[in-house]
Amino acid sequence: MGKPPNLFSFPSADELAPSLRTYVLDAQDSSLDRHGVFRVGVSGGSLPKTLAKALLEVKDDRQVRFDKWEVFFADERAVPLDHEDSNYKLVKEEILDKIPSEMGKPTVYPIDVRYLDDIQEMADQYEQTLVSVFAARDSVRLPMFDLLLLGCGPDGHTCSLFPGSPLLRETDAWVLPISDSPKPPPKRITLSLPVASHGIKIAFVATGGGKKDIMKQIFDTEEGRQLPCGLINTFAQERVSWFVDHPAIEGISFPARRGSL
Numbered sequence: 341m342g343k344p345p346n347l348f349s350f351p352s353a354d355e356l357a358p359s360l361r362t363y364v365l366d367a368q369d370s371s372l373d374r375h376g377v378f379r380v381g382v383s384g385g386s387l388p389k390t391l392a393k394a395l396l397e398v399k400d401d402r403q404v405r406f407d408k409w410e411v412f413f414a415d416e417r418a419v420p421l422d423h424e425d426s427n428y429k430l431v432k433e434e435i436l437d438k439i440p441s442e443m444g445k446p447t448v449y450p451i452d453v454r455y456l457d458d459i460q461e462m463a464d465q466y467e468q469t470l471v472s473v474f475a476a477r478d479s480v481r482l483p484m485f486d487l488l489l490l491g492c493g494p495d496g497h498t499c500s501l502f503p504g505s506p507l508l509r510e511t512d513a514w515v516l517p518i519s520d521s522p523k524p525p526p527k528r529i530t531l532s533l534p535v536a537s538h539g540i541k542i543a544f545v546a547t548g549g550g551k552k553d554i555m556k557q558i559f560d561t562e563e564g565r566q567l568p569c570g571l572i573n574t575f576a577q578e579r580v581s582w583f584v585d586h587p588a589i590e591g592i593s594f595p596a597r598r599g600s601l
């Protein structure tokens with residue numbers, strides 16, 4: 341039996357940002373030492389705003405080596421890249437467009453919008469992108485991101501893996517299409533559960549009182565451990581770190597470390 345996930349709690353999202361920065365930059369530096377590049381999978385939703393604070397607003401003497409970052413999408417909606425629902429647009433506006441030129445620009449891998457009407461093909465193409473970057477599909481069972489930055493929806497979904505979805509049973513594909521997402525828009529692609537659980541480091545960021553009920557379920561109940569976020573906790577154990585604010589964990593029994601890594 342491995343160690344449980346880490347749960348770090350802070351009074352507010354602003355106070356969480358410096359520790360999230362330390363965690364991301366520790367992951368960055370060890371990846372650069374290991375293979376000279378930092379491969380990150382990012383989510384949409386509320387995460388990019390908090391991540392922007394951590395990377396672009398917090399001041400310390402550490403360097404964000406954006407020129408060495410390769411950015412992939414943990415999930416994406418099948419919409420044009422300038423559409424209001426696009427996770428790419430969100431990440432671009434919150435982070436990419438705000439990176440000062442002297443920090444260098446990451447290499448970003450958005451979806452191929454030629455396949456908006458064929459999400460199976462879109463998922464296959466995105467998987468091919470991962471194959472070309474991470475290694476041939478037959479020489480590596482699963483791509484291993486240096487860091488996965490994930491959100492947790494109020495129903496316990498993460499990426500576009502929703503509670504009770506048959507996609508949760510996937511054992512082979514790296515990227516999956518979804519045509520009936522319970523949260524709009526319905527058509528999306530997502531990393532599969534095996535890939536989303538396979539990061540060297542996996543961070544969830546969950547803030548605000550709206551997450552309180554689901555956090556209690558995920559950490560304090562057996563039923564919650566079967567939700568997508570709970571499954572990643574179970575599979576990846578101590579490789580998972582949650583960064584939460586106090587309103588998000590009000591009433592939770594699972595021990596949270598307050599205010600520090």
Ligand SMILES: O=C1O[C@H](COP(=O)(O)O)[C@@H](O)[C@H](O)[C@H]1O
Nearest residue numbers: 383384385386387491492493499
């Ligand atoms: O639909 C999505 O939702 C999740 C959770 O979003 P949040 O706003 O509750 O943090 C997000 O992680 C995912 O990327 C997105 O497509």
